[in-house]
Amino acid sequence: MSSVIQTKERFWNDSSKRAIIYQVLVIGIIGMIGYYLFTNIQANLENQSIATGFSFLAKESSFEVTESLIPHSANHTYANALLVGVLNTLKVAFIGIVLTIVFGTFVGVARLSTNWLLAKLAAIYIEVMRNIPVLLQLFFWYTIFYENLPSPRQALSPAKGIFLCNRGLYLSALEPDSAYVYMALAFLTGCLAVFFLRRWALKRQEETGKFPPVFYVSLGILIGLPLITWLIAGAPFEMNTPRLKGFNFEGGMNISPEFSALLVGLVLYTAAFVAEIVRAGIQSVSQGQKEAAISLGLKPHRVLTLVVLPQALRVIIPPLTGQMLDLTKNSSLAVAIGYPDFVSMANTTINQTGQAIEGVGLIMVVFLSFSLLTSIFMNMYNKKIALIER
């Protein structure tokens, strides 16, 4: 028997050529499926005489929106209606994210508390909330806010100027005044000043080893500057209180039951997940780190801010970003309880114009850009706090 040395490799045994064949095959199959679907779509659209393209956006939408940050009425365009939806989604997502982080952190810390009662309550809360679908929770809160609260005439009034009824929560609002704009400007200036103050303080600490009392000074600046502005402007304090008129309230600020249900449902649901993330983050910092910090003579709050938190945040931030995105995506469930968010606006548009492909496409593009923006921002932050290995 002589050994056979194959001099010429068959082309399907050459891995680089095989790779090319596979890829061409994949492109071919996807292309064929795509072409098949595309021709079907074209034929179907022609049969139903639906024009493709985004020209419908400029058409007059013939529906009203109950709550929006920018004016919208039946003679505004579909594009405007969709913009209203985007703004409403951003509104509920932003407020929801802030409240969720605060409440979730609180529950997460309570879960780790040495107080048995509090820890058990937090654990029960987390388990109950995590294991019930968020849509069901939204329906539940909507029922509470819409069905179980009294009508405006019998509205509950837990405090003066606050009314709670099935049309939502009515609050007294400050009468608009130019002084508030200046106060906001003063506050922003204060923030800037605090930023530079902190930088100077850190520099000074590195040079002299002494850390100036930045906290109280910044607190003073942040509260003091707007307060002084307010006093200079003549201390305007006129309230616009809601009054019962006919079957509903007039004036003041209204928070609709749809918005409240969506916000409460999303915050309570997501907070349970955030609590678990916070707990895991805090537990991930080893006891030795705390003990070492204490033995260096750091005060308890410095142990927390300089040693524990920076390490815990590194573990907390990535999954937390995921939860924030989930909250934003879950806000699309607003369509089920009638809050005019982006998905429900798009849904109405699809139903009215029949432009299903464009409508669903827009939903996907908008949510993808939310995700993309958040992950870009969070990656930047993550890079900043990531462990620098030396």
Add this chain to the structure above:
Amino acid sequence: MEESQYIEELRPPLTSGGIIGWVKLNLFNGVFNSILTISTICLLWKVIPPLVQWTFIDSIWNSTAAQCKAADGACWSIIPSNIRFIMFGFYPYESQWRPLLAMILFAILIIFSRNRNHWKKSLGYAWIAGVFFMGLLLRGGVLGLTSVESSQWGGLPLTLILSVFGMVAAYPLGIVLSLGRRSQLPVIKSFCIVYIELIRGVPLISVLFMSSFMFPLFLPEGVAIDKILRAQVAIILFFAAYIAEAVRGGLQAVSQGQYEGADSLGLNYYQKMRLVILPQALRIVIPPTVNILITAFKDTSLVVIIALYDVLMSTKTVLSNPQWMGFSTEAYIFVALIYFAFCFPMSKYSQRLEKELDTTR
């Protein structure tokens, strides 16, 4: 022998023994904790008695809707009066024993599968046979069972089908996607990345909208697929992306030496994956998979929005009946209990598995 001496027994220190010691240690150690405990107890005192009053004492368990309206407490009668519609939706009334039997079969299979000693090939066959038999029970049309169109399926069986069958079908797709994502071939890799990130970036509801608005446009004229199947496809495509990411985690966790070892044995790609890598990777991803299953089970409730009669939608239908209007709280609590009864044991089980399968410790 020395005379044994009796030393007086020491009592446990007061602070750490007995009920009082426990209370002191866990509820009243320090001023801050004491304040916390007292305020929590005050809060509970405010909340729990009225809740108990509403739920149990003033509640009505078995009556007509009219009697309910007169009562102060919860009206649980809405549940027994409508239980069959809530559970089975529009499934023909006289055949509802069939989905019930299917669910019992499903429960038996689940309980049997919990024990890891039963994880053998035969269990896989049992599941395939079980799923086939359950489908047969629901669908009918043979063995003297009347045929029931899938458009009539509803209630809890529908929720279970959409989530469990969705996961089973999504799993192979997810594995293929995750392998594709780690592939050396740029076209396949980029296609898989785009698919996974696209799906994970959008909410499930947009994919469901796609199934209900766009799928009909994709099909050639005259071909129609019913709504449930379309939603099922959407759920499969959606969760495949999440499974792909979980599996990718598992693939990354398998050590590089295993890949190299398989290569040096002369195994080709498919042999390497099937015999060496995937068995290890899939074992690692069992706990995250159970978590995705829980998510899938909860998220199938979203089919309410495209008007499928899952257990939440059938409940809403009962509530839209003027006779039972205004008892939503009770009905929703009942549905929440159903979901909780499924998800809570699953999540506990996943945590246990995570501990048991963790070989690093």
